[in-house]
C-alpha cells in the first residue's frame with residue numbers, strides 16, 4: 001500500500017502550489033474563473049434545437065446562478081456546442097446569465 005500512497009502524496013504536493021499560483025495570476029484569473037470545474041453543473045440533454053441555437057436541459061443545482069435543479073431551455077453561445085451532444089446525454093456544462101438569457105458557454109461529456 002505504501003508504494004501507492006507515496007506517489008499520490010508526492011503528486012498532491014506538486015499540484016497544489018501550481019493551482020494556487022494560477023488562481024493568483026491576474027492574467028488568468030478571469031478565464032480560470034469562467035471555466036472553473038466547480039461552476040460546471042450536471043445536466044441531461046432533453047431537446048436540441050439547432051435552428052434556434054437552443055438546448056433544453058434537465059439540470060442539477062447551478063450554484064453560481066442561484067438556481068435549483070429543473071428542466072429549462074438555454075441559449076448556446078456557439079452553435080457548434082450543439083454538435084457535441086445528443087438527446088439523452090448526461091453532460092457537465094457551464095451556464096451564464098447574459099442579459100436576460102441563460103446561455104450555455106461550455107459543455108463536456110456528451111456523445
Ligand SMILES: [Cu+2]
Nearest residue numbers: 067070071072
Ligand atoms: Cu434552470
